Amino acid sequence: YAALLVSGLAIGWFVRDKATFLSANGTQKAIPLSFNFIASAFGCGVLSTYAQVANLTGLQGLLVYAITGGLPLMLFSWFGPIIRKQCPHGFVLTEWVFQRFGTSTGLYLSACTLLTLFLFMVSEIASLQYVVSTLTGRSALPAIIVECVVTSLYTAVGGFKVSFLTDNIQITTVFALIVIMCGALGHYVEIDRSKIPESGLLEANLVGWQLIYILIVAIFTNDMFMSGFWLRTFASRSDKDLFIGCSIAAFVATCIAVLFGIPGLLAVWMGLVEVGDEGSSASLFIILNTLPNWVSGITLVLTVCISTCTLDSLQSAMISSISNDIFRNKINIMWCRLIVVLIMVPIVVVALKAGDDVLQIYFIADLLSAAVIPVVMLGLSSYFYFLTAWEVICAGLGGLLSVFIFGTIYYGNARDGGKLLLIWNGIYGGDWGCFAAFVVAPGGAFLFAGITLAIRLSVLKIHSIYTGTPFTALDYNPELVNLDYVEPETNSSDRPADAEDGKSKDSFI
Template sequence: MGCGILTTYTQIGNTAGLHGLLVYTVCGAIPILGFAAVGPAIRRKCPEGFILTEWVRQRFGIVTALYLSFFTCLTMFLFMIGELSAIRAAIETLTGLNALAAVIVEVVVTSIYTSIGGFRVSFITDNFQGAFVLVLVVVCIIGMGTNIDIDTSKIGPSGLLKDNKLGWQLLYILFVAILTNDCFMAGFWLRTFASKTNKDLLIGCSIASFVTCVICTLVGVPGMLAVWTGDLTVADENGANALFILLSKMPNWIIAFVLIFSISLSTCTFDSLQSAMVSTISNDLFRNKLQLTYIRILVVLIIVPIIVLAIKVASNILQIYLIADLVSAAVIPSVFLGLSDRLFYFLRGFDVMCGGLGSLLAVFVFGTVYYDSAKEGGKLLLVWNGIYNSADWGPFGAFVIAPFGGILITLAAAAIRISAKYFYCKSTNKPFTALDRPEYVEHEHEVYGSSDEIAKKLNEDP
């Protein structure tokens, strides 16, 4: 949980009320359990891996692995922008100062200690991060309870406690968005592969899911409180900064405390993203043959435009996350079809890439037809108009087409590829092997054993 949760959840609370906020928190928490469900199968199939792309390389080949690596790095790139944008908003709202210097210092500090400690240091900072979140929430609750006045006459008319059409739309959009996007988070996969046993993985995911749901609900409530205090209106353009707007009226010691802990949260999240990007680039592009020092320098160079975008361009933090979500909704479902060796053993990397890229094209076509404008179709790919207009079914349609269209296009590409190979083999009298089961599928359980046995061996082997 980085500083981004202090803005995105308050924004949705300010726009879609309690209904939308609860939908967001539940949809953000449940997908974490997906790692406990899918993780054991992937660890069994790829016991020597440590991120998702290792299994993809084994199952679909190097080109598909690089394809997934590109989108993984793109997702982390966008999340880094979102995190730095969030801490920028916190600093500038609470102090009125330019946040550029603080952002640069944060990047420099994380670059130094992740270079020294590697990904292990990210595990350590996550423990501090958990404590920081809890203390921050407690202090904010006490501060708001003693320093803000709520006009109860505004609660009913605001409509923020009622269910609404937008909240029901978000139930589908956010679940699909977050479920698929979590699969792009290399940091989550590093933790999945690092767990000692499948039972430990389930326990960890369960705790994380519960804590995430509770804390994100609490940090989203200020989005509604700011309306009831008269500081904001419903669906206010400053809804993302509702928490900081309320805090700015409190004693200076509370402001200082929140600012320090917000920076700490942001730092702990940014180091995980930074380390995960280093791991992904090193393993997927260079197969760990290039010194990590050079990879870290490359990542620092990538962070330079991230800082520029976070300071100068990015204003709607939730939109940044939604762009990554739409991409993941298009790419991930077709990849995970490959987990089923019984039904989809015939799928190849070509099919999966056609499905992911084809579904993004399908979203553009849908947007062009729905809005009767190619320009608007392009904007839909970037979720330009957000997801908060219940009268606009464009975003909902995009998040329907992305996963289901991707799956259909994947199967269609497989059918075309297999048919073409069949006619080619028939005309050349060559053996037709497109529907033969790969050898690793037939002998997988004999070679690898159970997931818990593999985890035990990996844990014992230094």
């Protein structure tokens, strides 16, 4: 922690710049960008979550989880250029939403984004608590407090730029941890080959098939909420750099996820853990207890480094979102630094009290995004130019309401229907509840969006008939959805004569 604090403060001091405290648009090439995407995708929670999935769903579930965890990074290479063209001065998704749907939708999406970041920071602190207490047998509270102080200090000094640079430290640490783990497991671990077919972990299973849909919807939509990914998307120097960086990151992230999940299989084949064991998330640490102490020691140090770098990325993303979405970048930079410190208090409290199941925390955030994001992203298409804040907000709330209604009917009571919103039984509850929740959330969102649109258009049409005013609800507005539209320069003297209307992209450039 001391080394990370000193290096973080040093980096933050040398790169401190008000202009790049919240973002660093157009500064990063492909390779550094790929490292930053990979680092943002992994915290110390990977040491437990992937092993848990492997134990409960076998190799099939692990591969599905790994692939659906890596491929969504490609979304930013597809949607990023479109959003950067429509909103060139932004650095998070909500800025485009403000421009496309208005203030109310922007604040609504910002609240969802901040809640998602809050949950991910809770899960990171909870993961650190789990790792430290499991490996050392001691209370993790001192380590948590020190880590929060360290990251808050150097993030407050350097902002997003220092977070970007510490990502390189984080990914280097991840690679080092993988090398040490693979070497130690390959040298010291002995498995009982007769347990491989008996375990059934190499066979297909129902939950594994369910995960194909659940994780595609969950992770693909949830990544859209992650401001850290959008900050890195806008930081790319060009669309080509963004595509190359995302491609490398997607492939490497998938491979890393598989490697971190393998201990979940090995622990069963070593006879240390049973299939479906509630403590399967500790598979790696149970194996480490059978290895020399130096392996556990190095793993602990590297895990702390990974957690620290992940936490500073989440802090940076949250403060950028708060500054941009709530205060519209009009507050003094000192207030931003103060917010970084204050937000850690409730996060630590919640993580210590309710952070027992990290995987459940992830799925709560995923269900929220599955209800909110699909209709929002329709706004990128010119075919849906008629969508407004009414449809987007009602769709998200309607999607969550649909899950509650379904859960009430499916389980026969409202209490269990409410629990389904929190994925109370996990994804391994032995029923179709979780799977259906991720079907109903986006489906209900689209249904409520359609109903809201029909009501809005009907009311406006009736109003138009009775008042004699023009019906403009379906009029096309190129400023909102046309990719060829370019916002005119504020200084008209700098604009060419043929670009006065601001509609010719090529001539304007």
